[in-house]
Amino acid sequence: MAEALPLRKIIHVDMDAFYASVEQMDNPELRGKPLAVGGSGTRGVVAAANYEARKYGVRSAMSGVMAKRNCPHLIFVPPRFDRYKEISSQVRKIFYEYTDLVEPLSLDEAYLDVTENKKGNPSASLIAEEIRARILNDVGLTASAGISINKFIAKVASDYNKPNGQKTVNPEEVLDFLETLDIRKFYGIGKVTAEKMYQKGIFTGTDLKTKSLEFLHSHFGKSGRYYYYVVRGIHNSEVKPNRTRKSLAAERTFSTNLSSEIFMLEKLEHIAEEVSKRLKANKVAGKTITLKIKYSDFSLHTRSKTLPYFISDKHLLLETAKELLYQEKLDNSVRLLGISLSNLNTEKTKKEPESKTVSVQLKFGF
Incomplete structure (x- = not known):
């Protein structure tokens, strides 16, 4: 008989159009009007958009011109x-009134x-409602929430009734919820992966569930194992108050597109210096260097190399970044360069989820 793990009651709270909502709160004249936080110039990028703007197809990371x-x-x-940090701090203080297990x-x-x-309330749904009401009354902003047995499902559920709503997926509803879910709604499946899944006949959770672990690993690499388990409601990651940093990065967007690697070397040196400073400030080092290149047509490419030893030194970062830059010919002129270091010496080896956790307890107050 399968062994059942104790079920958790997890809430994912997501502020509604946060940056834009703060701007509208501080300046009431902006309310009800399409608003974007970011730059409108030829090099500007949208950092956030309110719901009025989203109706017109305005999205974060979109160019200001578009x-x-x-x-x-x-x-x-x-x-x-x-x-935004000041308001975020106010919201988190509310979270800590209910639990110390908060993972931003x-x-x-x-x-x-x-x-x-801390409230002794057995209902996660009622706690979520109370937290959202507190955020509205004390801070002046709306938030949405998802409530379920693990982080993955709570994250997906929080997007269901946005803005200013919440959704609870009870233990006995988990499998049906995941099976009927559009594959694009699965957290961790982006646009490119979704298109690849479509080509494999995977459109919903039900379709995903028919694929074997071997099939998913063969076509989607390490992520295939993740997809195999989450569609079965298995996601054992705990809420970690002190999250382990997985990478450190810096990037620059240029006022004029760069068309030659020679012009990029000076930029890379400054970026590598910034990454090195952040690494030393956080007292970490890493093995995997990734060069991020965004072309003038907004297509994004990355090139990575993993070293056999940990580094944090600017010169080693720069030399590896140069090697990655010259690894392939540029496709176009470049508007952005970035360097990130991952595979840090703070990471711990993760255990694979076990299929025995698929059995769930149904009598669990949500």
Whole structure:
């Protein structure tokens, strides 16, 4: 008989259009109007867009020129990250009133494990409602939430009733929920992977579930194992209050596109120096160097190399980045370069999920 692990009660809280919502809160004249945080110039990029702008197809990471083309009356405001951090800190203080098991993913989202909580409330759904009400009353912003037995399902569920809503996936609903889910809704499956899955006849969770572990590993590499387990409701990652950093990076967008590797070397030196400073400030080193190249047509390419030893030195970073730059001929002129270091000496070996955890307890108050 399969062994059942104790089920957790996990909440994923996601602030609604966070950057843009902060700007609208601080400037009421912006409310109800399509708004983008970022730059509108020829080199500008949208960092965030409110829901009014999203109706016109404006999305984060879109060029300011394209965003303006989609929505001619779009209002741009420059980002104020200090202000966003200040508001994020206020939201997190609310989280900690309910549990110490809080794992921030970014300024605007976090996982909370409320299996055992400071309020003694057995209902994760009611806790999520209370947290969202507190954020609205105390901070002035709306948030959405997903509630379920693990981080993966809670993350997917939080996007279901956005904005200003929540969704609970009870233990007995997990498998049906995942089977009917569009493959594009699976956290961790991006646009490119979704297209590849379509080509393999995988459109929903049900389709994904028919594929063997061997098939998924063969076509999707290490990620195939992840897909195999999550569609069966198996995701054993705990909420970690002190998340282990997995990489450190720096990048630069240029005011003029660069067309020759020679012009990029000076830029890479500054980027490598910035990465090295961050590594030393965090007292970490890594083995895998990745060079990020964004071309003038906005296509994104990465090239990586893993060394047999840990590094944090600027010169070693730069030499490897140069090697990666000259590894292949450039496809076009370049608008952005970045260097990241991963496979850090802070990472621990992860255990593979075991199929015995597929059995769940159904009587569990959500």
